[in-house]
Amino acid sequence: MRDSTKIVEPPPKRPRGRPRSFDTSEVLDRVRMVFMDKGFAGASLDELAEAAGLNRPSLYAAFGDKEQLYLHALRFYGDKSLAGLETILGGKGSIERRLGQVYNAAIDLYTAPPRPRGCLIVGTAAVEAPTHPRIAAMAHTLLLEFEQCFEATFAKAVAARELGRSPSPAARARMAGSLLDTLAIRARIGVAPAELKAFAASMVPAICG
Amino acid sequence: MRDSTKIVEPPPKRPRGRPRSFDTSEVLDRVRMVFMDKGFAGASLDELAEAAGLNRPSLYAAFGDKEQLYLHALRFYGDKSLAGLETILGGKGSIERRLGQVYNAAIDLYTAPPRPRGCLIVGTAAVEAPTHPRIAAMAHTLLLEFEQCFEATFAKAVAARELGRSPSPAARARMAGSLLDTLAIRARIGVAPAELKAFAASMVPAICG
């Protein structure tokens, strides 16, 4: 069934051998779910492979051992979350409105059915910090990136005379990031979404005040 | 070497059989250390027994299986922490000063050598929440008790005209408890104590403002 009109396709660049039967992003998403449910230490490779829809050797070949697989999932999750944060913070409306949207979106994710899982970084990466320095380092880096994103946004709001100089954008960013930590933790241990949203809503004016 | 003067000793009440060779509090403390290092899922009963200085069957006989052992350690840790919190908050000085003392003490504990371990509740109990409802429930209860302790203190400060009516003591308590969460998480992933203390110090006036 070869088409004779050989269009210059965007170089598909099929590597060489048998093609993979899975999509990397989807595997990392499914694997992340398992890690969020059971934690890093509590998740077995059998569960991970089954959730990913492939078998252990394929997982090992594609991502390495369990720690490396987790790091891949963590990086992927962090980047996606960061992109979402930037999108919301870069949107329209007052700084208070955008901050509120960030927290509502975060709480929706943290408490999404079928069960609240909180945040991968705060809820599962932090536990492993004492025993897995690389996980600790990546978690640390990601939280920093979140705060930098907040800080840049607050700095712009100050420049636009929407916020006062004090507290500094950095200080406000620390408060904003800190609030995300708490929401993630409390969501995971079962605090109701409505309660979390009420708390977040009460904190937004404090951060922007 | 029996003393003839048979003083009415506080009824030692030796139960009946062979006496235990360990002290419950000390075992729970040592076990807690292991749980804080490795997490609940990551800690093996061999490690726990060795750290406790006794063998597995004794652990099982005294506390039950791993989850029950963890729950014992968690309750013990929570009660001790709560007592420490009450002591500091019930002490002398302005509300700001006492709050500052709370955070400094917490950060010292969270970052104590040989390595930062954060808080048992936030750092290890939260992870297990989706898979161990009883752990989640106890963690939830403990965080509530912390907040109630804060709230009572703020209410007293309001009654003493040291704080304004708004934000409410409950709202201030949520902020105060939330800050502890963040400090515990960040300590565990390696943020330096000095940085944590600076952040906490900057938040105290915000909570008391």
Place this chain on the structure above:
DNA sequence: ATGTTTTTATGCGATGCTGTACAAAAATCC
């Protein structure tokens, strides 16, 4: 002293988990 009760200590069976080896399958290159 003998018996009873409770804790200790050793050891074991069963299960689960990790990581890899090996052959079949599916694609490209020549």
Place this chain on the structure above:
DNA sequence: GGATTTTTGTACAGCATCGCATAAAAACAT
């Protein structure tokens, strides 16, 4: 079409872990 390359699926060896069974030890009771 045949060779090559990479992925897939099954199977397996090795090890760790959990929970308990069983016997010895250390106390009290009579």
